[in-house]
Amino acid sequence: MDKLKIGVITNTFGIKGELKIKSFTDFTEERFAKGSKVELLIQDKYKEMTIQSAKEHKGMMIIQFKGYENINDVECFKGVELYINKSDLHPLKNGEYYFFELVGLTVVNETGDPLGTVLRVEEGLAHNLLRIEKLDGSTGLVPYNPAFILRVDMAKKIIQIKVIEGLL
Known part of the structure; x- marks a missing residue:
């Protein structure tokens, strides 16, 4: 269990x-x-x-x-x-996820190129942050905010993000 x-x-x-x-x-x-x-x-x-x-x-x-x-x-x-x-656990609304469900998902850019994997979700002051292990082994933070999170696809186990200069 x-x-x-x-x-x-x-x-x-x-x-x-x-x-x-x-x-x-x-x-x-x-x-x-x-x-x-x-x-x-x-x-x-x-x-x-x-x-x-x-x-x-x-x-x-x-x-x-x-x-x-x-x-x-x-x-x-x-x-x-x-x-x-x-x-x-009770079901969440469509588009809402428990933190543990996001851990391990592959993070991709707008064109679908892999950027890394979600290590954990951290609580921030304004919003939650995804701690990403990048392909080179370093880590970075991505705000879990509609301005950056384009799509979460649980079936494909990916999170598509909008990459701006200095984000990762």
Whole structure:
């Protein structure tokens, strides 16, 4: 079963078993809602947990798992990653993609010549950025913006971009 990482536990918060989560999802409220299930990857095994409570605090999520009400019960979770099943993802609108779907796609120019491969999607201030590994092994950034992204073809596994001077 394919899993998708949605966050990592960075530390404890207070003494009542709450944990600080660095979220990797655009659907924070949904993924960390009370009653939601997540899986913790502990020593190469997944442990399903139910979220008892969640709130946002200074850009981090603060959550508490059902049955864990003491700091001593959760200290062992520091650094542990949180996952969901990819089958639990809801469909996006036409033309929208999850970040993980773009990784590995070939980037081509307007005429279809390959330029490189998407390594990852990075969050920028104005918009997201595609980190591209170019054919020479170096990397570059392409704004994920309609001014540069001409077409995403998931069937052909390509992203066609408009290349301007200095972009790559």
